[in-house]
Amino acid sequence: MRQIKPDILEVGAIDWDRRLFDELIPLPDGTSYNAYIVRGSKKTALIDTVDPPKTDMLITNLAEAGIERIDYLISHHAEQDHSGSIPDILEIFPDAKVVTNEKCKNMLIDLMGIDEQKFIVVEDGQELSLGNKTLKFIFTPWVHWPETMSTYLVEDKILFSCDFFGSHLATSDLFVTDKSRVYESAKQYYAEIMMPFRSQIEKNLEKIKNFDIKIIAPSHGPLYNEPAFIIDAYKKWISDEVENKVIVAYVSMHGSTKKMVEHLVGALMAKNIGVQQFNLIGADIGKLAIELVDAAGVVLASPTVLAGAHPAAAYAAVLVNALRPKAKYLAVIGSFGWGGRMVEQLKGLLTNSKAEILEPVLAKGEPKEEDFKKLNELAEKIANKHMEYKAN
Numbered sequence: 001m002r003q004i005k006p007d008i009l010e011v012g013a014i015d016w017d018r019r020l021f022d023e024l025i026p027l028p029d030g031t032s033y034n035a036y037i038v039r040g041s042k043k044t045a046l047i048d049t050v051d052p053p054k055t056d057m058l059i060t061n062l063a064e065a066g067i068e069r070i071d072y073l074i075s076h077h078a079e080q081d082h083s084g085s086i087p088d089i090l091e092i093f094p095d096a097k098v099v100t101n102e103k104c105k106n107m108l109i110d111l112m113g114i115d116e117q118k119f120i121v122v123e124d125g126q127e128l129s130l131g132n133k134t135l136k137f138i139f140t141p142w143v144h145w146p147e148t149m150s151t152y153l154v155e156d157k158i159l160f161s162c163d164f165f166g167s168h169l170a171t172s173d174l175f176v177t178d179k180s181r182v183y184e185s186a187k188q189y190y191a192e193i194m195m196p197f198r199s200q201i202e203k204n205l206e207k208i209k210n211f212d213i214k215i216i217a218p219s220h221g222p223l224y225n226e227p228a229f230i231i232d233a234y235k236k237w238i239s240d241e242v243e244n245k246v247i248v249a250y251v252s253m254h255g256s257t258k259k260m261v262e263h264l265v266g267a268l269m270a271k272n273i274g275v276q277q278f279n280l281i282g283a284d285i286g287k288l289a290i291e292l293v294d295a296a297g298v299v300l301a302s303p304t305v306l307a308g309a310h311p312a313a314a315y316a317a318v319l320v321n322a323l324r325p326k327a328k329y330l331a332v333i334g335s336f337g338w339g340g341r342m343v344e345q346l347k348g349l350l351t352n353s354k355a356e357i358l359e360p361v362l363a364k365g366e367p368k369e370e371d372f373k374k375l376n377e378l379a380e381k382i383a384n385k386h387m388e389y390k391a392n
Helices: 052-064 086-092 102-112 179-208 227-238 256-270 285-292 311-323 342-348 369-391
Strands: 002-005 008-010 013-015 031-033 036-039 044-047 072-074 097-100 119-121 127-129 134-139 149-153 158-162 215-218 243-250 274-279 295-305 329-336 361-364
Touching (some): 013 052, 052 086, 072 086, 086 102, 179 227, 179 311, 215 227, 243 285, 243 369, 256 274, 256 295, 256 361, 256 369, 274 285, 285 295, 295 342, 295 369, 311 342, 329 342, 329 369, 361 369
Parallel strands (some): 044 072, 072 097, 097 119, 158 215, 243 295, 295 329, 329 361
Antiparallel strands (some): 002 008, 008 036, 036 044, 127 134, 149 158
């Protein structure tokens, strides 16, 4: 239990040991499930809960804070890391009402079987008085589910933003102290769950821009007492601006594709193009996701396996397709022994991308002088594109 301001407490849980989220997202630094108490002169609200394995910690924090009554349980988002403890809290505080929007209500009923009579459904912009404190609800859909909303505490100028602006970071710091560490964590968090919804996030940023926000209190990671730090980062990440950087993600079985990758990377570096190279066997997918946020292009390199792409390359293509980065171009290079449809398969896995697909470079067996020449031409084409992006 930690005090943000008088009568405003963080009562959630720090999960120091968790290393994987949704059985997919790496958590190198753990995470937190932030829940907040706001005590007004007449009513008390709990904003969100915690992941079910950490319910005991939430209950302990509430007890240590002397919370004997909860009138409203604000549910921003139905995903279980925020909502999973609601049934337990309702057992302890049976008079509490779950305050949320219609979409979230229906999801909570589906996911946890909460009695429909326990809900108060609110509309976008509606306010709820706690006496001397006022909660104003702001619908912020697709950060990262369709039902997500935020709450603005009017008198204290705090935005409780749920996943919006979050970071998977276990830390004892209540507020951001190490900006570089939080920036990296928040960027990875954005990359892995927010990036596919860039246009919706832009609308949500527009929606909150006229609020006087002194503190942003997300559902994961430390709080921001300098809100411009994370808001400006989001503005950069969602913009169409790309950096002078290309991601080269590859897998090689017998060395041919690796030789092609090494040649292309060298040719790109010689033209002052920034390169981030990832060997997909053992690569940190979180780091790859971070680099996808602002890379100008992506090159996937794969050998041909049973007439198709190597599964690791196919996985990378699926990841790029799901995250929908703002990359301007995509390219496929690789090798084959007797034939196959590796390029067609990878292209078929990238249907969500609006990026230009460049001419592939394929080598039959060991790459030869003609293949290296084509890789040089690809590097030249990429360099010219980067010059165009810089000029624009």
